[in-house]
Amino acid sequence: MDNLLFSQRAANLQASAIFRMAYDFFGTYNQRRQVPNTLDFAYGNPHDMADPAYVEALGAALIPRDESWFAYKSNEAMAQEAAAASLSRVAGMPFEPADIFMTTGGFTAISLALKAVADPGDEVVFNLPPWFFYEPLAIEAGLVPVKVGINQTTFDLDVEAIAVAITPRTKVVIVNSPNNPTGKLYPPRTLERLAAVLDEASMRHGRRIFLVSDEPYNRIVYDGATFHSPVAFYPYSLLAYSYGKTLLAPGQRIGYLALPPTMPDRDELRRGIETLQMSIGWAFPNAILQYAVPRLEELSIDVGRLQRKRDHMVAALQEMGYRVHRPEGTFYLFPESPLADDREFSEMLAGERVLVIPGTNFE
DSSP: OOOSSOOHHHHHHHOOHHHHHHHHHHHHHHHTTSSSEEEOOOSSOSSOOHHHHHHHHHHHHSOOOOOOTOOOSSHHHHHHHHHHHHHHHTTTOOGGGGGEEEHHHHHHHHHHHHHOOTTTEEEEEEEOOOTHHHHHHHHHHOEEEEEEOOOTTOBBOHHHHHHHHTTTTTTEEEEEESSSSTTTOOOOHHHHHHHHHHHHHHHHSSSEEEEEOOOOOTOOOOTTOOOOOOTOOOSEEEEEEEEHTTTTTTSOEEEEOOOTOOOTTTTHHHEEEEEEEEHHTTOOOOHHHHHHHHHTOOOOOOOOHHHHHHHHHHHHHHHHOOOOOSSSSSSOOOOOSSHHHHHHHHHHHHHEEEEEEOHHHHH
């Protein structure tokens, strides 16, 4: 008799070393962050009170204007229109409202993208160090994670390594720019080479490889740099975005999955994505957050202040003897541990009430 009390899919997730490390770390993190005078650098959580304009936007959206204000919502037109207009400015492409699928944060947008274009057993390629939930999201979708290193000096994508990693089973390549945790902003020349590799491999294997562009930090870039969306270089792309980063409110779960206007014959994919949204548990943001999107699109975290904090932290860490690069975007630093065992070092810092995530959690 099968005595397993949960599914094989749940067992596979628990067997993931990265998921176990993240799960274990989060368990102790919740306790440690409650200790007074703790410096919490572990996650992208706010260090300041919420922007009053953000609170006002949610408050205004809370007031009902008709009897269906709190009825079931799918993809609200006002949210789609505001998101499409804003994304068109950021990415430099004319996104259509019908190609915006509102989701409960970036997590769901990525999960939705993987399930929309890949089938169980297909492979999904992503680079190391990754955002540590790519592997669990791939496994949950029944996909096989394939991990590729980056250029250790520049933190740029190793396009040649990605090309070697692609097999006849490859269906998705995930790119995160600006990158979490390195802060790297991938330049056009890299994205052009990646697009050429994906197109050539798709032709060679006789099946289309899709690019999932994870872009929650596409508006948090420094030093006057220009963000270049990977979807502008490869038509068979899906773009995932989260408002939680731009507005520093990750607990308010809203984001979207977008199809670029260059995607060929996307009507069928549009229907498939919305069907998945319904089928995986009505994966639409709640009504209030969708009503607030037009006003939320007018707000942003103070990027100039973040840049000043970045410069202060990088200079201070380098003066102390740490090896750390200057990120081009996001709000993370990726310094090298002075101890070979970075988990031991993170425990030492926690004893001093400084919370960081060890690099091993990013592989």
